[in-house]
Amino acid sequence: MRGESDKKPDVDILRKAIGGDTEAFAELYDRWSGTVYRFALRLSGEQSIAEDVTHDLFMTLLRDGHQYEGRGKFSSYLYSMARHLVLHRLRRDRRFSQIDSDSEELDQIPADSTIDPLEGLARAESTARVRQAIFALPLHYREVVLLCHLHELSYAEAAEVIGCTIGTICSRLSRARDLLAQRLQIESGYLADHSARRQSEHRVAVGAKWGEK
Amino acid sequence: MSEIRDDIMSDNWSTLESDNWPETCSEAHLNEVLGELAAQERQIAPPAHLRQRVMEDFVRSHAADRSSKELPSKTRRWPWQWSWSIQNPLLLASCACLFVAALLLISRDGSGTNGADSLYAQDSVATVSATAGLPAAEIGRESLTGETAQSTTSREQVREADDEVYTIFSDLADSADSEYLILIDIPADQLWIQESSDDLDIARAAAGSYARLALGDDGTVRAIQITPASGPY
Numbered sequence: 001m002r003g004e005s006d007k008k009p010d011v012d013i014l015r016k017a018i019g020g021d022t023e024a025f026a027e028l029y030d031r032w033s034g035t036v037y038r039f040a041l042r043l044s045g046e047q048s049i050a051e052d053v054t055h056d057l058f059m060t061l062l063r064d065g066h067q068y069e070g071r072g073k074f075s076s077y078l079y080s081m082a083r084h085l086v087l088h089r090l091r092r093d094r095r096f097s098q099i100d101s102d103s104e105e106l107d108q109i110p111a112d113s114t115i116d117p118l119e120g121l122a123r124a125e126s127t128a129r130v131r132q133a134i135f136a137l138p139l140h141y142r143e144v145v146l147l148c149h150l151h152e153l154s155y156a157e158a159a160e161v162i163g164c165t166i167g168t169i170c171s172r173l174s175r176a177r178d179l180l181a182q183r184l185q186i187e188s189g190y191l192a193d194h195s196a197r198r199q200s201e202h203r204v205a206v207g208a209k210w211g212e213k
Numbered sequence: 214m215s216e217i218r219d220d221i222m223s224d225n226w227s228t229l230e231s232d233n234w235p236e237t238c239s240e241a242h243l244n245e246v247l248g249e250l251a252a253q254e255r256q257i258a259p260p261a262h263l264r265q266r267v268m269e270d271f272v273r274s275h276a277a278d279r280s281s282k283e284l285p286s287k288t289r290r291w292p293w294q295w296s297w298s299i300q301n302p303l304l305l306a307s308c309a310c311l312f313v314a315a316l317l318l319i320s321r322d323g324s325g326t327n328g329a330d331s332l333y334a335q336d337s338v339a340t341v342s343a344t345a346g347l348p349a350a351e352i353g354r355e356s357l358t359g360e361t362a363q364s365t366t367s368r369e370q371v372r373e374a375d376d377e378v379y380t381i382f383s384d385l386a387d388s389a390d391s392e393y394l395i396l397i398d399i400p401a402d403q404l405w406i407q408e409s410s411d412d413l414d415i416a417r418a419a420a421g422s423y424a425r426l427a428l429g430d431d432g433t434v435r436a437i438q439i440t441p442a443s444g445p446y
Contacts, residue, residue: 020275022268029267037259051263058267062274127250134250149247150254181243 007031010074014065029058035075035151036082042146043086045135049093053085060085072160079153079161083143090139133183141176148173 010031016024036057041050060081068077134145147158148169155173159166 017271022272025271026268029264033259033264033267034255034257037263038254038257041257042254051260054259054263055267055270059270059274062271126246127253130246130250145247150251152251177243181240184243 009070011068011070014061014068014074018062018065025058025062028061032075032078033058036078039079039146039151040082040086042131042135042150043083043139043143044090049086049089053082053089056085057081073157075153076157076160079147079151079157080163083161087139129184130180133180136183137176137179141172141179144169144172145176145180 008027010028013024013028013031017028033054037050037054040053041047044050044053057078068074134142134150137145143162144158147153147161148155153161155166155169159169162169
């Protein structure tokens with residue numbers, strides 16, 4: 001979510017898009033849709049909600065985007081809007097479904113060919129656990145973790161998005177990290193030994209390969 | 214260092230692990246896995262069909278916006294700004310309302326203000342039905358006068374059949390011979406009995422409800438059944 005200085009300012013592109021410039025709108029979409037989609041996906045836990053929110057957000061931008069005057073960060077403006085849309089949708093649907101570890105979102109992550117397949121599998125497993133643990137957090141903790149850790153917003157930016165003080169963000173984040181660590185440790189002693197376990201699994205697999213030869 | 218080694222050699226190892234190491238280890242590993250997760254998350258992209266959907270809606274909304282802007286201002290006037298020609302929908306609607314109101318007034322004047330008279334003024338409510346296998350019969354208007362019905366129903370007992378249907382029986386209802394039972398459908402809001410009899414609970418029947426009168430051969434009312442509009446009539 002870091003703006004790049006060599007790009008055109010978002011607010012200029014937004015003005016053009018509102019004026020009906022299709023290319024400008026496409027550029028705006030390509031620039032920010034991923035961010036919005038990922039945030040909505042992890043906050044809601046539902047792919048369909050994430051898609052709808054992303055769609056609605058860009059349509060809302062066309063309608064109300066002229067209200068953005070370029071004072072705050074454009075990213076914060078978008079996050080704030082996406083958060084509002086997700087919460088509205090969750091309230092409407094009254095469902096807070098759990099992320100399925102076998103859900104297709106995991107499949108969307110492209111495989112890294114430079115990583116050993118077994119190591120990649122172990123990593124995917126560990127990150128899936130963390131992702132599940134994050135989703136199991138209460139909503140007000142979850143959104144802080146998503147914004148500050150996964151989307152790397154500063155505390156000030158996260159406070160602007162959520163509409164609270166920086167102190168609140170700090171305390172929520174601290175509490176969320178405690179809960180996260182507890183949850184992961186309770187599950188399988190995961191954090192304490194996950195590296196060692198990964199290495200031993202790797203060694204066993206390599207040994208098995210040598211044994212076959 | 215030697216203390217640590219001593220701890221390791223002794224049983225204090227577990228204490229050392231649980232009290233000190235896991236916390237720092239957890240923090241470090243938590244940061245590590247969160248970093249890994251953030252890196253993975255950045256690779257997730259919205260589905261391609263979503264882009265297509267958004268772009269199509271963008272084009273559609275701008276096309277609609279353009280067409281609304283291109284509309285001549287003449288067609289976007291408020292109703293009271295419309296010209297008073299025969300094509301004016303507001304004028305036509307007003308005329309229609311006046312016509313219907315006049316018709317209603319005329320029909321009221323023709324039927325009079327007496328409830329019993331209005332009962333017979335409408336053919337639909339005066340139709341004698343043959344419900345429950347009873348033979349259909351014609352009732353002369355003179356057989357159901359206000360006086361006879363009023364005198365009979367002054368000794369009514371109210372019995373609530375269920376939440377929906379209120380059944381009111383006269384003293385004679387139990388002994389009423391079915392061959393004399395004739396059912397007439399009457400809208401409850403036109404039933405004069407509900408105004409003349411204080412101890413009846415017919416007021417609970419909303420307008421649009423229907424009443425069925427069970428009449429004896431002498432034309433007196435033996436039973437009245439009120440079915441609310443929402444009931445299974």
